[in-house]
Amino acid sequence: MAYRTENPATGVVEQEFTSATDAEIARAVERADAAFTSWRATPVEQRAKALSAVADAYETRGDELARVISTEMGKPFKQAQGEVALSSAIYRWYAEHGPALMEEETLDVGDSAKSVVVTEPVGVLVGVMPWNFPQYQVARFAAPNLMLGNTVLLKHASICARTGELIEEILHAAGIPEDAYINLFASTDQITDIIADPRVRGVSLTGSEGAGKAVAVTAAQNLKKSVLELGGSDPLIVLDDVDVAKTAKTVATTRMRNAGQACNSPKRILVPSSMVDEFVAKVVETVEGMKVGDPLAEDTRIGPLSSTEGRDDAVAQVQRAVEQGATLHTGGKALEQDGAWMSPAVLTGVTREMDAYKEEIFGPVAVVYSYDSVDEAVEIANDSDFGLSGSVWSADAAKAEEVARRLEVGMTYVNEHGTTMPGLPFGGVRRSGYGRELGRWGFDEFSNTKLVRVAG
Structure with missing residues (x-):
């Protein structure tokens, strides 16, 4: 596994990095384990102050x-820029709310004994993070766990x-100690060994289904807790009372x-x-009007994909x-220039027999389905191995909420899609993974909820 910066806009390798040796990995685990004792003993207020300083630095830089x-x-x-701002907000949220979330809770269970629940860290954790939201996804793992007093080994x-x-x-x-958070240029095999280490x-993990399976197996074999945020094929249901042009433009932009490289992007x-032709026409118009170009340019709406391999997969x-019978309305081709470029696509006519019906398309591809009743729409929406998030769009929010509650997903929205905020839980069901991040739920996964009971 080569760690390097290969600019996907140009195909030029701009920087290469040295991978960690096995000895360096062993030393990192040792350091993180030793640091846990002092970091967990650091006053909560001091840990919160450090996270607040992280948030400040994100704003400045x-x-x-x-x-x-x-x-x-x-x-x-x-x-x-928006991703960096969200990451800053996550660190600040835990700095501001973390101390209260960690306060002892006295239980009233109807007897004379003292019953108290305390929230404690568990030790060294490993984070395996993806490329599509490289700051945000680290923040939602690192912020709550550093606030708790856990130490972190991070493979990006x-x-x-x-x-x-x-x-x-x-x-x-x-102010986070050097040994409380360690960045590792580790290989897949080295990560497997780290997970198996009894000190961890x-x-x-946030990433592909294959990577999630591998991590889950290793964790289970070693009786370790794991949290997985994997793929998604989010449904977005449009009801028949919307402003078609406005909604189609918003959905296409989303x-x-x-x-299109987001697990919780509306892929279906x-x-x-009765309105699908008008809707598709507006989606096509919107997509064709988006500038595909240099990601650093002010007016660019769609940049390259992250790699030529990812681009080629999406095009295929x-x-x-x-080839299996769907209709391509625009785009879907690799652009003949250096870099990982693809023209954004719009597909219709995808049926259950086609591969595209079940698989996740991780690229700039909008797939539009038609339905004849709300029950049919819900049936199609839930006919997926994934279950990350979904949304319903309508002029009648109450009606849309009724439909949204029928979606078998971890997060559901009305008249928006994929909204992420520091105080909202994030996670899915089915093959989209398990566990939750962010908000108070981000504290639950890697903490010890300890009962302290004192009889008189």
């Missing part, structure tokens, strides 16, 4: 961090090595954000048969759908 994201994985600069995606270095640099400068207490768009999925 926002453009720098965003520029690195754009260079490493191709996200348009404005979107990268190989194409986001510079971001990994910057995160470590900022955390240490803010848990692992959190689907194409980050070049369900529209009433579109081609296979067409």
Whole structure:
């Protein structure tokens, strides 16, 4: 596994990084384990102060961090700025709310004994993080666990090595001890060994289903807690009372954000048969009007995909759908230039027999389905192995909420899709993974909820 920055806009390798040796990995585990004793004993207020300083640094260095994201994985600069701002907000949320969430709770169980619940850290944790939101996804794992007093070993995606270095640099400068958060340029085999180490207490992975399975197996074999945030094929249901043009434009924009490379992007768009032609026409118009270009340019709406391999996979999925009978309205081709470029696509006519019906398309591809009744729409929406999030769009919010509650997902929305805030839980069901991050739920996964009971 080579850690390097290969600019997906140009195909040029701009920086290479040295992978960790087995000895360096062993030393890192030893350091993190030793640091746990002192870090957990550090006053909660001091840990909160450090996280607040991290948030301040993200605000001060926002453009720098965003520029690195754009260079490493191709996200348009404005979107990268938004990701950095959200990451800052996550660190600040835990700095402000963490101390209260960790306060002891006295239980009234109807007897004379004293019953208290305390929240304690568990030890060394491993984070395996992806490239598509390289700052945000680290923040939602690291912030609550550092606040708790856990120590962290972090393996970032190989194409986001510079971001990994910057995160470590900022955390240490803010007051997180060097051995309480360690960035590792580790291999897959080395991560397997780390998870198996008895000094490591848990692992959190955001990534592919294959990587999640491998981590889950290793964790289970060693009786370790794991949290997995995997793929998604989110349904987005449009009801028949919407403003078609406005909704179609919003939905198309949402689907194409980050070049469609988001687990919780609306990958299956369900529209009433009576309005599907008008809706598709507006989606096509919107997509064709989006500038595909240099991610650092102000007016770019869609950048390159993160890699040529990812681009080729997405193009192949579109081609296979067409070969199996789907209709391609625009795009779906690899652009003939250096870098990982693809023209954004719109597909219709995907049926249950086609590969595209079940698989996740991780690229700038909007797939629109038609339905004849709300019950049919819900049936199609729930006919998936995934269950990350979903949404319903309507002029009648109450009616939309009724439908949204029928979706078998971990997060459901009305008249928005994929909204993420520091205080909201994030996670899915089925093959989208298990466990929750963010908000008070982010404290639950890797903490010891300890009962202390004192009889008189």
